[in-house]
Each structure stands twice: as structure tokens, then as C-alpha cells.
Amino acid sequence: MDRLLTPPVGVALILALSSCSGESASSASDPAPTATVTTTVTASPGDASESPQHSMVAKLGDVQPTEWGDVAVLEFNPQVTSDPAAQRSVDQPRWxxxxxxxxxxxxxxxxxxMLSWGPWSLTDQDDGTYLETGISGGVSYPQPAYPQLxxxxxxxxxxxxxWIxxxxxxxxxxxxxxxxxxxxxxxxVWSLD
Structure with a gap:
């Protein structure tokens, strides 16, 4: 987006030109000559030096690009029933x-x-964060399973x-x-709203 800015140099130039006539502005019968200096600044959306990096929040099914590929969350299941015995063994009744x-x-x-469950997390409405289960053996997870380790x-x-x-x-x-x-x-980030 182009923006019009008047730098301090432009203000100083106007003041200098108006004082060149040797008369004060209040005693001059003719208006003093003026000059306006403008600078156009163009900011590109991809320039990281001008704008901070922010997380883009997508919806389920949206593909988000990275430098090396694309990532998407296609579905979410708030109550996975995969292996009740393993769930009880970690004292966590909900996956x-x-x-x-x-x-x-x-x-x-x-x-x-390298793909794994490690970089993934969930956040609840109270800003609580939940990580992957951390159980890798003897558990029947939903299939197909995302690369885990x-x-x-x-x-x-x-x-x-x-599935993660x-x-x-x-x-x-x-x-x-x-x-x-x-x-x-x-x-x-993918919103579940």
C-alpha cells in the first residue's frame, strides 16, 4: 500500500523558504513561496522486516503453506475411543x-x-495446552496414524x-x-469454531 509522508526535511524546507524573504510572515504583503516535499513508501506483504510474524488462523480443511510444503488439519474428534485400557493406564480418561x-x-x-506428533498441540477455550499422548507402544490408535516418533x-x-x-x-x-x-x-493454527 502506498502512503504519503511529509518528512521533517520537508517542514524544514518550507520554513527556510518562507524566511528567505527577510521579512517576518506577519509583515509580508505578498505570501512567501512554499515548497512541499513528499515521499512515497511501498510496503510489500512478504517483507518480514516491516511487519511482525503472526499466526494465521485457518478453518478445518484449510491448507496452510510452509517453506517446504503444505499442512492441513482435515478433521477433529473431541472424544477418541481407541484403547480404553491404555487410556486408564495413563490416568487420562479422555483422548x-x-x-x-x-x-x-x-x-x-x-x-x-521429519514428521512426528511432537510439533502438534491443542488449545482449549481457557488457553490450556494439550500435547500428544506420549504413548507409543501397545496402544490401538485410530487408523491411519500420522507418523508418531x-x-x-x-x-x-x-x-x-x-490421526494424531x-x-x-x-x-x-x-x-x-x-x-x-x-x-x-x-x-x-486451525480454529475449531
Missing amino acids: AGALARTCVNEDWDGEPI GDRTTRPGSCSQG VFSAAPGATIAEVAYEGQGLDAPL
Whole structure:
């Protein structure tokens, strides 16, 4: 967007020109000559030096771009029933799940993209944060499962889609799903409203 600014130099130039006549402004019969200096400043939306990085909040199903690919949260289930015995064993009677899809278009800074549940989180309406369950063995999670432990490298041109399961407090109303993966200046956020 173009903006018109009058810098202090322009004001000083006007004052200098008006005082060149040798008469004070109140005693001059003719108006003093004036000059106006303007500067046009153009700000580009992608210039990080002029604007802070903010999280973009998307809706379920929206694809959000990164430097290395695209990420989307396709579905959310506030009450995942996968393995009741495992849920009781961690003293957390409620699990919630997000179906995520990540597509890799290129490596990030020459490094392959490693996918896992770790960069994902949920936030409730009271700003409570919930992380993935942290249980990796002996549990039947909803299928397909998103790569869980960071042991899967996703090569350029491929995608991974699956469920991520989170421990959530009973009665909490989950408001957002967030992803803070490789190379992001701010988290990608999907609203559940």
C-alpha cells in the first residue's frame, strides 16, 4: 500500500523558504513561496522486516503453506475411543484426535522433513495446552496414524495423512489445533469454531 509522508526535511524546507524573504510572515504583503516535499513508501506483504510474524488462523480443511510444503488439519474428534485400557493406564480418561495431512514439496534448508506428533498441540477455550499422548507402544490408535516418533522422513513430492492423538482434560472445550514444525516463524493454527 502506498502512503504519503511529509518528512521533517520537508517542514524544514518550507520554513527556510518562507524566511528567505527577510521579512517576518506577519509583515509580508505578498505570501512567501512554499515548497512541499513528499515521499512515497511501498510496503510489500512478504517483507518480514516491516511487519511482525503472526499466526494465521485457518478453518478445518484449510491448507496452510510452509517453506517446504503444505499442512492441513482435515478433521477433529473431541472424544477418541481407541484403547480404553491404555487410556486408564495413563490416568487420562479422555483422548482427542486430529486428522492431519502434510505434503512435502522440497527439503528444508537441505534437510529432509521429519514428521512426528511432537510439533502438534491443542488449545482449549481457557488457553490450556494439550500435547500428544506420549504413548507409543501397545496402544490401538485410530487408523491411519500420522507418523508418531519422528522416525519417518517424508521425501519431496509425497504426503502423509493420519490421526494424531492428544491427552485432553475431561470437560475441556478444545478451540484450536496448532502445528510448530520445522522452519516456521509462528505456529500454524486451525480454529475449531
